[in-house]
Amino acid sequence: MESSSSASTPSALRAGLTAVAVAATMAAVSACTPSPDEITPAQLRAALDQGQQLVVVDVREDGEWAGGHMRAARSVPLSRMSGTLDGVDKGAAVVLYCRSGKRSMRALEMMKGAGYTNVKSLAGGISAWQSEVDPELTRY
Numbered sequence: 001m002e003s004s005s006s007a008s009t010p011s012a013l014r015a016g017l018t019a020v021a022v023a024a025t026m027a028a029v030s031a032c033t034p035s036p037d038e039i040t041p042a043q044l045r046a047a048l049d050q051g052q053q054l055v056v057v058d059v060r061e062d063g064e065w066a067g068g069h070m071r072a073a074r075s076v077p078l079s080r081m082s083g084t085l086d087g088v089d090k091g092a093a094v095v096l097y098c099r100s101g102k103r104s105m106r107a108l109e110m111m112k113g114a115g116y117t118n119v120k121s122l123a124g125g126i127s128a129w130q131s132e133v134d135p136e137l138t139r140y
Contacts, residue, residue, distance in 0.1 A: 037108055038123040039095055041132040048072060055094045057085065058126075059107045064099065068138030070129065078103045083114035090115045097122035097129070 034040055039047075047054060058069050059078040069075070076085060078098070088094065094116060096104035104121040111119045122129060130137045 034123040037105065037119075037121055038101070039120040040123050041129045044095055044122060044129070045133045053093060055085065055088050055092055057094060057096050057107075059096055059098050059103050060126075068126075070097070070126065070134075070137070073097070078107050081107055081110060083110035084116075085111075091117055094119045095122055096120070098125050100125040100127055 044054075044056075048056075054072070056070060056073040058065055058073040058075050059081065060069075060075075061077045061079065062075070065075045065077075085094070094111065096107045096111075096119065098104040098107075101121055101124055104125060108119050108121045124131075126137070130139060
């Protein structure tokens with residue numbers, strides 16, 4: 001009996017480890033797959049390179065903006081955002097970014113609530129942009 005239970009223990013351990021590995025892999029894939037409300041750094045770079053008309057908005061605070069920002073961006077800190085952008089049509093293509101993507105997703109929800117229909121958040125924020133597209137951009 002004892003040898004039978006000890007023989008099944010390695011199988012159970014392998015099954016448990018396999019389940020953990022699968023779960024970790026799925027979590028990693030989910031983290032890398034942008035939501036429908038996001039645009040990847042590579043997609044944004046391609047759109048800018050193709051000359052697409054985009055309004056790029058940095059929702060970080062003034063001190064963060066001063067520390068480095070995308071050339072195509074304008075600064076509208078989340079703390080001062082009302083959900084609308086002066087002079088921007090509600091159907092215009094807007095891309096929001098912050099450091100990592102959390103604040104820009106909050107800004108996106110505010111803008112959608114105000115009637116904007118074509119708003120995206122930069123997946124991974126300026127940190128991902130720096131890593132994947134523009135390593136020369138100052139890190140803060």
